[in-house]
Amino acid sequence: MTRFLLKRLGLALITLFLLSVIVFAISTVLPGNVGRAVLGPFATQESVDALNEQLGTDRGVFEQYVDWAGGLLHGDLGTSLSTQVPAWDLLGPALRNSLQLAFVAFMVCVPLSILGGVIAGLRYGRPTDKGITIAGLSFAAMPEFVTGIILILVFSIWLGWLPVTAQWEEGANILTQVKYLLLPAFTLTLVLFGYIARITRAGMIEALDSDYARTAYLKGLPSSVVVRKHVLRNALLPTIAVIAVQVGYLVGGLVVVEVLFNYQGVGLLIYEAAREKDLPLLTAGVLVVGTVYLVVMLIADILYAVLNPRIRLGAAE
């Protein structure tokens, strides 16, 4: 178990290092001339040179990377160009907002999707199963802005039940905040429902078809007990892995939903930084998103190992 954890941690650190190299390569090496890329083709050569000197992008690539990565290790993510504020001062609150939205979306999404998957699995091959599967597949395929726009039209403009944006007034209480977050959360739920329900359904079908389920039925247990005590436990294990992958998606893939609902999270910050060609802030934002994803995946790996006795007892290593 300890060896498994150490190995996972080591791999995660290597991946994190490579991620920083890739992000650095795209944001600093790819433009060729960062000052020119930020200021555009009509800026004077002097102002381009001045910006390059200010950003330090007139130095060698290796030196720049070491300097930047060294800053990262000290918690310095760079300075935003457009606001001249340390990037973390903007990213910190935005990250908290994104996590809040992701949390609400999860509270809505996970129970619904697991329920959908369990029902589909129990009704395998019948119309209910087909309906859930096709609906899940269709919603998962649709871009968030398409489902979001349809939800906004129906629930806020036509029915008037929920607000159009996710921008509540200063000092709104938690219930009001949740009300503002419901539509974006539902948009994300529709995208995620298909994936989670699909894996749950597959797990259910496999577990229902297993020898231990048959034994349980044959020894005369009522089917509710078989499902609850024997099938669900095994069926839900792969679901945990999928849910973890989706957390990663939630934290980073929020860009479109946050832009659509004008919600001040990391996604909207990345979008605005890109619009204003604020490369340092954009780079920092992208790195934060990747790091959050890697951390979540690491936690999921550990959780999976703890829940799965085959890994916990070291047999699978």
Place this chain on the structure above:
Amino acid sequence: MSTVASPAPGAAPVRSEARTARSERLRLLLRTPTVMFGVIVILFWVFCAIFPGLVAPYNPIFDNQLPTSQSPSWDYFFGTDTNGRDVFSRVLAGSRNILLIAPAATLLGTVLGTIIGLVTGYYRGVVDDVTSRLVDAVLSLPLIVTAILIVTAVGNSSRWVVVVIIGLIFAPVVSRTVRAAVLSETELDYVQAARLRGERSHYIMFSEILPNVLSPVVVEFTVRLGYAIFAVASLTFIGFGVQPPSPDWAAQINQYWTLIDPYWWMTLFPALAIASLVVSVNLVADGIREVYER
């Protein structure tokens, strides 16, 4: 196909067996109602993309031909927009960009990914370890975030830049699937036999292994195509994709969604068009996956 080079006695029956399997798969696919529905919708949009003038009742491009901001009626099925253009005609003409960019990007990603997967799965060792970690690192970023970063760094979002970006991001994902398939193939006798015959590595990879891992490649291509449409539309919607003069669903939504109350028709109909296309592609992809993986 010359049979002179490989006089193996079993060669001919194997080939016809493969053909039977292929026609059997096709028959199964055409008998699935969801797949047929998807195929019809996709063909409809492809037709609209090739002959935009044939189906649109009004000119989809020029401003101020019609009264502005009319709600849907018998004259204008989907209403008109604030520039006095017929929304119905613009929706019919709006499939072209996405139907060019998404398949091109998917093809690029699939070809690159297949090559990477073949090489890493065949050689393993250090090349494989390093590539796997790089793939992990790329996959820790959501596609849309990576795309925004690259578009901003390059300072250009023309059609081909979007194709290359999405293709490059897809390559690692495809390579992972292909690599897994190659790993199980290299254990098999025919690969060992080819090695013992002294065949060159690239011959073994591309002529011996590749034909046997084509099923996952085909499945991966169709699944990726759905994601590519998703990605292209999302990028265009937030203003980082192609901004064409010609009609484009996501660009229309980008332009009009702030006016959704009360001008809902300018946004809703292009949104439904995107929905119909992505859902259809995914229904077909799902059908193909089921047929290939049975």
